[in-house]
Amino acid sequence: MINDPAGTSAPAEPRPFSAPDPGAQTHPVWCDLTRCTADPASQADGYRPGVGGEHRSAPISLALTTAMWLPIRDGTAWLTVACTPWPCELYLRVQVGDVHLSMPAADARLVLDALSTLLASATTAEEVTR
Numbered sequence: 001m002i003n004d005p006a007g008t009s010a011p012a013e014p015r016p017f018s019a020p021d022p023g024a025q026t027h028p029v030w031c032d033l034t035r036c037t038a039d040p041a042s043q044a045d046g047y048r049p050g051v052g053g054e055h056r057s058a059p060i061s062l063a064l065t066t067a068m069w070l071p072i073r074d075g076t077a078w079l080t081v082a083c084t085p086w087p088c089e090l091y092l093r094v095q096v097g098d099v100h101l102s103m104p105a106a107d108a109r110l111v112l113d114a115l116s117t118l119l120a121s122a123t124t125a126e127e128v129t130r
Contacts, residue, residue, distance in 0.1 A: 030079055032058040038083035052083035064096065072097035079105060 027036060037053030062075035075096030082088045092108040094101040103111075 028055055028081070030057045031055040035059075035078075042083075054080050054082050056080045062094070062096065 027033065027038065031038070035056040035058065038055045039051065039053055042051045042053075057079035059076040059078040062077055064073045064075060075094060077092060077094045079090060080093055081090045090105040091102055092105050
């Protein structure tokens, strides 16, 4: 809820795919406090580099066991956003062994939507004979 002493404001809607409110002393709904290095209070009087940290989600496991060409077949993915007084881009981070991939979550969603569409066509397409 927005800080409103009169109590007239409606509760704020959760924004799971956006940066946290820079003036807020809270964490995004997806933030895992055991992995979070963010200190929103450190930015209250202006940005101080290296002090704010980042909000991080709990990691999910990526079992790539069928990718025989990969030397390591287990990975993790998580969300992260920097803690600054201004809105920042939310990122998807993926790690498989020593390889790291980082991309804005909005871009990752577009890529995953395109891949989902491609894979859906493979399961519903009928064979064409020539």
